[in-house]
């Protein structure tokens with residue numbers, strides 16, 4: 297089964313809309329169009345940058361896509377501060393990150409909330425990037441595989457096979473996020489393989505074989521090649537390195553199979 301790799305740059309709470317325009321232009325300049333035949337590249341900026349990025353992407357017919365870091369489980373109504381998936385779809389978003397560990401830990405998002413948000417994304421034609429990942433305590437206890445299997449099962453519970461086919465999963469061990477301590481390629485493969493197995497249990501093998509499972513956590517241009525060479529690692533959710541145009545472009549070129557920039 298060949299799956300097009302996906303490189304998603306999660307900017308987190310960084311860059312205002314002026315800075316966002318500059319970064320997207322630099323990435324587009326650094327990464328020639330031919331690479332997009334072999335890799336999907338997306339940027340995930342703060343909400344306030346999305347309109348500006350849409351203008352650049354549409355105006356210059358860029359091949360990269362963009363998305364959002366979160367969405368509301370509600371479509372509209374009296375939910376102050378919430379952003380509906382309908383609004384994101386209207387702005388041309390392709391992806392939306394759901395259940396990032398920073399949302400789970402800092403904003404109390406449970407698997408039930410993640411599931412509701414995943415459903416909201418699907419209702420509006422957005423591709424949810426559903427995040428899972430264990431903390432250091434779980435890893436040290438050797439329970440990381442079962443933890444991630446249970447987390448993905450709970451986060452996708454009750455979705456139809458057709459819905460699961462539209463989901464991207466991102467395995468991001470919490471201890472690797474922003475720490476410079478990347479998981480070994482073998483560790484990433486171990487969990488991504490079992491997560492794919494769990495997706496197969498929720499749907500069927502053909503669907504699971506087509507679903508993209510990303511790795512995230514201290515990914516950079518030096519380590520991405522080894523990570524995505526693993527059979528069940530189909531790309532990366534990149535934080536810090538996605539804020540540097542040349543590194544993000546290089547990382548995308550590597551995921552495309554080269555040549556290096």
Ligand SMILES: O=C[C@H](O)COP(=O)(O)O
Nearest residue numbers: 306473474513514535536
């Ligand atoms: O969403 C991205 C991840 O949290 C990884 O962040 P990082 O590449 O800065 O470790």
